[in-house]
Amino acid sequence: MAVKLKLGGKRYDHEGIPVHHGTDRPMWKRAVMALLIVALACLLLGAMVFGYYYNHYQKVVDDRLNNGPLFSSTAQIYAAPREIRPGQGMTAASIAQDLHRAGYNTNTQLGTFRVSGDSITIKPGPASFHNTDGATINTSGGTVQSITAENGVALRAYELEPQLITGLSEDKNRIKRRLVTYNQIPKQLVQAVTAIEDRRFFEHNGLNFGRLVKCGVQDVLSQHAVCGGSTLTQQLARGFFLSPEKHVKRKLIEIMITLQLESRFNKQQIFEMYANQINLGQRGSFAVNGFGEASQAYFGKDLRQLDVAECALLAGIIQRPNYFNPFRHPERALERRNIVLRSMIETGALTPQEEERAEAEPIRLATQNVDASEAPYFVDLVHDQLQQRLGDQANGGTLRIYTSLDPELQKAAAEAVAEMMPRIDEMIRKRHKGDAPIKYPQVSLIALDPHTGQVLALVGGRNYGSSQLNHALSSRPTGSIFKPLVYATAFSQSVNGQPLGDTGPFTALTPLNDDTQDFGTGGRSYTPGNFERGEYPGMVTAATALYHSLNIATISLAQRVGYENVAAMARSAGIASARPTPSVAIGTYSATPMDMAGVYTVFANGGVHLNPWLLASVRNDKGDIVADFTPEARQVMDPKTAYLTQSLMEGVVTYGTASTVRALGFRAPAAGKTGTSHDVWFAGYSSNLLCIVWIGNDDYTDISDNLTKKVQGADTAAPIWAEFMKRAIQLPQYSDMKQFAAPPAxxxxxxxxxxxGQIADGSCSGKTATMAFLDGTQPHNTCSHMGDGSGLMDSLFGTNSDTAGTSVNGGGINNGAQPTNGSQSTVGPDGQPQQHRNFFQKMFGLGKHNDENNQPQQPATPPPSNTPH
Incomplete structure (x- = not known):
């Protein structure tokens, strides 16, 4: 029997071993107890810290979510509505495709359509740009046959829903996005994203702890924060609230925000936010954020139209958008896409057969030309005009902005520039001389409807990603595209009954002096030359002077009609800088390409000046009108004056410096004018389309500096114009380029x-040109009844077979061997007879030696370096 003894306050067992009280525990037990206490304290402290930061970041999330919309307000910028007319080359299927791209049937609030054979019935919804009046369009053989309104009335035209050009966020980061809802995201895209980025997204609470631990260990061992491990919610938290740097504190904050998001939103809402926020690369100078914008940027499609292979490509880009950019690295993008497709087999989203079909599909990308697909210079200008006109209203929520742009014509313009500018670069390379660096010029192209002022296409530079400077708004010397205003001033005086000195009313056949002259004023000499020196000495007709852009003859005309009158005409037509000096006649004063587009509407539109416009209407997201804009028009020229000037410009295209466009295959009726100064220009128009092309250096130096041969508008700007117009006439809406309207009374x-120089009849053996005359000012004889008044014309056109020693001065005939008053002699400086080319030879370049050393006699006073042509 065991005996316990108590001695001196201690207890011993029967063997004399002390018996411990309850508090006298072994050391390891005390250590465990201490650890438990520390752990409890840490847990308590951790809970307090967690609670503090949880509440702190709850406030951060609250501020982010409650302080305005989740995403920066996005301006939805729309193109002009496409007009359908009987006779156009369209099918019911192509019209349906257009409406589907606009959102019809998918968004019934916008509108619906139904195709039945070769007919399509359209019904706009309450959110449509138009009213809700529907119509049925009947087609046959690929052509629109008729359009019938709902009430059975035949319509001459019907406008389709405008297409969305782009969505532009109002923030400093130049982000583009198109907001989408979860229901608008294809199921296969959701499956592709979760398969490659977060397979348990719809199951976890926002954190994948196993993956977090694994990545933490890898990062510690590698001493680099490279492992992923973030769920979609964590990626969303990081994208919305945090900087991209990787460190422990940021990761902890990311977790806090992730838990906040998971507690506030369901999975569909989180995925929708993720789908609109995720960065998917760069497009020009803009960041592409969200699947809606990426679908357009990479495929040119609405998100809802993507197939499984395209969904997999977008999902694959998420990891490294620039590295997997399909435009720059198609092989990488293809390989990554196929990895996503195989991941979708593992998650059960695809069968092996479906995956095999998708993997065999090539990558089909939209055009890489940002100017062609998104018109960024145009969009920037729209944005600037909105800020000027609406102020703070322009930033009030999501706006639907309806503009003047024709997307198909914009594509034609951008592609014409992209095709032709490398040829101009090559021309400059071949002509370059010396050691100075080669300067490759910039370019601008503006196309508008000459009868409405609607800007249909705009290219503001060579490459928007490289330079966002919109050259359509850069003020430059206009060169010889200004000259029609000089001739218009002279015609205007004749229309008003004012004769041109002692030569009577001004006409296309009025003789002008093209001899070298001093036009100096105020004691200062000014002796300009022509582009080709000595090419047209003596007297020339007004038609010849404009056809061949003769500087001296044009300035002499401006002198006769009054420099002040020319400058006033120019200012009324939109060139605000014009001043009454001799050089005004040859375009030394500056205007922007946009200004010059407005100037040429005067000639194309019966003397009415139309301000080029881009903005049509602004609506809110409910379709309510915020602002409508009315184009500005004013009569600045008599219709007769406009028509007479247009007639001369038709001759420029047919016979003169712009005949390049005919040689390049553009055959439709057109009027235009080349221009060459420091820069080069071409301004021209058809019955339904006006286009201005400008080319020049950003540093304002002469485009021909350090070149062996001067660059001309005829061999640079005119070919771009011709290429664009050839593309435009292939489009249904511009295929009906016809003869210009009949002349006014x-x-x-x-x-x-x-x-x-007489009216042509059946007896004429030479070539003829159609010219417009004020009634009563036309020639009164025909070829068969020339009478005695043809000597002047024989001399002007060089057609008299016995012209040796004959010159014309001020309308008089001098039959002496020596010239009078500065006209050119037929005897050269070497004493040898010189050959005079007749009108046709001058007009078509016949009889001119190809040997560059055999040049016409130079004027006594060399022209200045700036000789607009």
Missing amino acids: GVTNYPIDLSS
Whole structure:
């Protein structure tokens, strides 16, 4: 029997071993107890810290979510509505495709359509740009046959829903996004994203602890924070609230925000936010954020139209958008896409057969030309005009902005520039001389409807990603595209009954002096030359002077009609800088390409100046009108004056410096004018389309500096214009380029025999040109009844076979061997007879030696370096 003894306050067992009280525990037990206490304290402290930061970041999330919309307000910028007319080359299927891209049937609030054979019935919804009046369009053989309104009335035209050009966020980061809802995201895209990025997204609470631990260990061992491990919610938290740097504190904050998001939103809402926020690369100078914008940027499609292979490509880009950019690295993008497809087999989203079909599909990308697909210079200008006109209203929520742009014509413009500018670069390389670096010029192209002022296409530079400077708004010397205003001033005086000195009313056949002259004023000499020196000495007709852009003859005309009158005409037509000096006649004063587009509407539109416009209407997201904009128009020129000037410009295209466009295959009726100064220009128009092309250096130096041969508008800007117009005429909406409208009352067109300057009849043996005359100012004889008044025309056109020693001065004939008053002699400086080319030879370049050393006699006073042409 065991005996316990108590001695001196201690207890011992029967063997004399002390018996411990309850508090006298072994050391390891005390250590465990201490650890438990520390752990409890840490847990308590951790809970307090967690609670503090949880509440702190709850406030951060609250501020982010409650302080305005989740995403920066996005301006949805729309193109002009496409007009359908009987006779256009369209099918019911192509019209349906257009409506589907606009959102019809998918968004019934916008509108619906139904195709039945070769007919399509359209019904706009309450959110449509138009009213809710529907129509049925009947087609046959690929052509629109008729359009019938809902009430059975036949319509001459019907406008389709405008297409979305782009969505532009109002923030400093130049982000583009198109907001989408979860229901608008294809199921296969959700499956592709979760398969490659977060397979348990719809199951976890926002954190994948196993993956977090694994990545933490890898990062510690590698001493680099490279492992992923973030769920979609964590990626969303990081993208919305945090900087991209990787460190422990940021990761902890990321977790806090992730838990906040998971507690506030369901999985569909989180995925929708993720789908709109995720960065998917760069497009030009803009960041592409969200699947909606990426679908357009990479495939040119609405998100809802993507197939499984395209969904997999977008999902694959998420990891490294620039590295997997399919435009720059198609092989990498293809390999990554196929990895996503195989992941979708593992998650059960695809069968092996479906995956095999998708993997065999090539990558089909939209055009890489940002200017062609998104018109960024145009969009920037729209944005600037909105800020100017609406102020703070322009930033009030999501706006639907309806503009003037024609997307198909914009594509034609951008592609024409992209195709032709490398050829101009090559021309400059071949002509370059010396050691100075080669300067490759910039470019701008503006196309508008000459009868409405609607800007249909705009290219503001060579490459928007490289330079966002919109050259369509850069003020530059206009060169010879200004010259029609000089001739218009002279015609205007004749229309008002004012004769041109002692030569009577001004006409296309009025003689002008093209001899070298001093036009100096105020004691200062000014002796300009022509582009080709000595090419047209003596007297020339007004038609010849404009056809061949003769500087001296044009300034002499401006002198006769009054420099102040020319400058006033220019200012009324939109060139605000014009001043009454001799050089105003040859375009030394500056205007922007946009200004010049407005100037040429005057000639194309019966003397009415139209301000080029881009903005049509602004609506809120409910379709309510915020602002409508009315184009500005004013009559600045008599219709007769406009028509007479247009007639001369038709001759420029047919016979003169712009005949390049005919040689390049553009055959439709057109009027235009080349221009060459420091820069080069071409301004021209058809019955339904006006286009201005400008080319020049950003540093304002002469485009021909350090070149062996001067660059001209005829061999640079005109070819771009011709390429664009050839593309435009292939589009249904511009295929009906026809003859210009009939002349106004008081003006009549006459066929003029070029050899005699008389009205052509059956007896004429030479070529003829159609010229417009004020009634009563036309020639009164025909080829068969020339009478005695043809000597002047024989001399002007060089058609008299016995012209040796003959010159013309001020309308008089000098039959002496020596020239009078500065006209050119037929005897050269070496005493040898010189050959005079007749009108046709001058007009078409016949009889001119190809040997560059055999040049015409130079003027006594060399022209200045800036000789607009």
